[in-house]
Amino acid sequence: MINGETRLAGVIGWPVSHSRSPLLHNYWCRTYQVNGAYVPLPVPPKQLKTAVHGLVAAGFRGANVTIPHKEAVFHVCDRLTTVARRAGAVNTLSFDQGEIVGDCTDGVGFCDNLAAHGVSVMGKVLILGAGGAARAVAASLLDHGCDVLITNRSLERARALVNALGAGEVIAWEEWPEQLAGASILVNATSLGMNGQPDFDWNAALADGHEGLRVADIVYTPRQTPLLKAAQKRGWQTVDGLGMLIYQARAGFERWFGVLPDVDKTVFDLLAHDLNLEIIE
Numbered sequence: 001m002i003n004g005e006t007r008l009a010g011v012i013g014w015p016v017s018h019s020r021s022p023l024l025h026n027y028w029c030r031t032y033q034v035n036g037a038y039v040p041l042p043v044p045p046k047q048l049k050t051a052v053h054g055l056v057a058a059g060f061r062g063a064n065v066t067i068p069h070k071e072a073v074f075h076v077c078d079r080l081t082t083v084a085r086r087a088g089a090v091n092t093l094s095f096d097q098g099e100i101v102g103d104c105t106d107g108v109g110f111c112d113n114l115a116a117h118g119v120s121v122m123g124k125v126l127i128l129g130a131g132g133a134a135r136a137v138a139a140s141l142l143d144h145g146c147d148v149l150i151t152n153r154s155l156e157r158a159r160a161l162v163n164a165l166g167a168g169e170v171i172a173w174e175e176w177p178e179q180l181a182g183a184s185i186l187v188n189a190t191s192l193g194m195n196g197q198p199d200f201d202w203n204a205a206l207a208d209g210h211e212g213l214r215v216a217d218i219v220y221t222p223r224q225t226p227l228l229k230a231a232q233k234r235g236w237q238t239v240d241g242l243g244m245l246i247y248q249a250r251a252g253f254e255r256w257f258g259v260l261p262d263v264d265k266t267v268f269d270l271l272a273h274d275l276n277l278e279i280i281e
């Protein structure tokens, strides 16, 4: 029941109706019997600053931030975490006695999901993509001490990413398949493989891979992407992108509602069902 003690949080986006964060956070509120509520907050770009200050004034604990505000919200924050600075984006705001603190939990969510699947986050990691998600993932892998190789269709963007991170190595897009022999993890952080995106010959691209290679995709629509299917055909371990979505949410929930939620199969199934994705047993 919502009452005067209810802790409030939400997700700011434009549009925001696609976000599964309200489903996830309100599920955790019920599971942990937290007196909390999490609401979708459709905020047009011009209203971003006013809206964030309004949430602070209204006593919200914080908010998630999604497309298209993840970079613009930098300028609304009083303080940024080191991770947010490195990731170049903010997806989690906490309001700490009036101070607006911006953090980015996408990269941590990605690495926590790998670890939860028994993948050691170490060694040489080849990242496909140099967009916003790739940057957060790369920053977190570097924090784990991984050697990061970055390739991107537009090479300039990969160079800019390595420059911004101050670490990592750029690989030409045509040459990434040759790097698989020495890699421990391959990550697809492009939108290739997402429903509606062009086909790509993953099977041919994986020819130089090996049995010990772990293959992760951050795309989760479909859940079993063409890359993951090609890797599974070779008998290699794969990790799908749905877990990243769930794990990135935990830190915000803990900050706003005071409980670090567990991630179990029920949560995966809840989101998979809502997104019309395959349920994995």
Ligand SMILES: NC(=O)c1ccc[n+]([C@@H]2O[C@H](COP(=O)([O-])OP(=O)(O)OC[C@H]3O[C@@H](n4cnc5c(N)ncnc54)[C@H](OP(=O)(O)O)[C@@H]3O)[C@@H](O)[C@H]2O)c1
Residues within 6 Å of the ligand: 106, 128, 129, 130, 131, 132, 133, 134, 152, 153, 154, 157, 189, 190, 191, 192, 194, 198, 218, 219, 220, 241, 242, 244, 245, 246, 248
């Ligand atoms: N699992 C999760 O929690 C999670 C979180 C965030 C994002 N994602 C998913 O991650 C993907 C990327 O998101 P983003 O925010 O980083 O997007 P973004 O900033 O728009 O970047 C898109 C990336 O995909 C590449 N790309 C697009 N079409 C391509 C093609 N035909 N061939 C080769 N590369 C192509 C782009 O290369 P160019 O630079 O050459 O255009 C760029 O590297 C999306 O599918 C998104 O849904 C998942």
